[in-house]
Amino acid sequence: MSSPDTAGCTFVKLFAIRGGEIGHRCTAGRMKIPPVSADRPAEGWDFLVVRSRSVDIHRSHDEYESRIAQASPDRATPMGTTLATREAQAEEVIERLHEEYPDSAISLNYTSRLELLVAVVLSAQCTDERVNEVTADLFETYQSARDYAEADEEQLAEDIYGITFHNNKAGYLTAAGQIMVEEYDGAVPDTMDGLTDLPGVGRKTANVVLQHGHDVVEGIVVDTHVQRITRRLGLTEEERPEAIEEDLMPVVPESEWQQFTHLLIDHGRAVCDARNPDCGDCVLADICPSEKGDGDVDLASGEPWS
Numbered sequence: 001m002s003s004p005d006t007a008g009c010t011f012v013k014l015f016a017i018r019g020g021e022i023g024h025r026c027t028a029g030r031m032k033i034p035p036v037s038a039d040r041p042a043e044g045w046d047f048l049v050v051r052s053r054s055v056d057i058h059r060s061h062d063e064y065e066s067r068i069a070q071a072s073p074d075r076a077t078p079m080g081t082t083l084a085t086r087e088a089q090a091e092e093v094i095e096r097l098h099e100e101y102p103d104s105a106i107s108l109n110y111t112s113r114l115e116l117l118v119a120v121v122l123s124a125q126c127t128d129e130r131v132n133e134v135t136a137d138l139f140e141t142y143q144s145a146r147d148y149a150e151a152d153e154e155q156l157a158e159d160i161y162g163i164t165f166h167n168n169k170a171g172y173l174t175a176a177g178q179i180m181v182e183e184y185d186g187a188v189p190d191t192m193d194g195l196t197d198l199p200g201v202g203r204k205t206a207n208v209v210l211q212h213g214h215d216v217v218e219g220i221v222v223d224t225h226v227q228r229i230t231r232r233l234g235l236t237e238e239e240r241p242e243a244i245e246e247d248l249m250p251v252v253p254e255s256e257w258q259q260f261t262h263l264l265i266d267h268g269r270a271v272c273d274a275r276n277p278d279c280g281d282c283v284l285a286d287i288c289p290s291e292k293g294d295g296d297v298d299l300a301s302g303e304p305w306s
Helices: 060-071 086-100 112-124 126-143 145-149 153-159 165-185 192-196 203-213 224-232 241-248 254-270
Strands: 012-013 032-033
Touching: 086 254, 112 126, 112 165, 112 203, 126 153, 145 165, 153 165, 192 203, 203 241, 224 241, 224 254
Parallel strands: none
Antiparallel strands: 012 032
């Protein structure tokens, strides 16, 4: 698709259309197309983006364009422009990521509330993959809060060796086990206050345990992926996780609070990493003000793209 006359042309994303639907992602890149005319499709093509890296997404061009237009009727056409309101931006982000990651879920392995609590404590500044490797044996040895309460701290540290800050976390787990035995009859607390009173448990960890262990959703888990991507998308300008959570809760539908985190984690791992996000393969590029093709600055760090 090219034109011998490039005067007044616009740079837009490349995308593939199959049978009126957005299909497999094409190679990332840009091309020049002439301005809107009788020989060219109507306005809206300038900010379309391919929907999936590997599978067909059954959304028509017209439906996609209509949703954008309704959400932000005065929106200009350049890539990397947020929608009119944070609510509209959040809704569109969630819609697209649900399509991109339909099986998004927590990736830690556990079979009980106690195992969940331990796994989340261990996961701080450590990969879920590494945590799952360690807990496969750990959970066979330590099966109750009392097992942790009565554990030799040095032995426990050895048992979780390979986890970041394993010595500190061994201390957290033994102390938390003692509190659960003494104050909760060995059970995992089911309130935010009860959980955050445990050593090594902050609001993020407590939210995960409440959501997945007690089916209580009273906030949004803000990990490093959520922190980075929500800032890049212009959903918040806050920096602290607690402030980001407070900023997001009014604009993310409550029914999506739990899944919102998993979607952003999956997207952060697959595409939007900290150092070199693959904006050319991102389903959010056209509504992301940090998009490298058009944005000069990474809003997550405040630094120019290198």
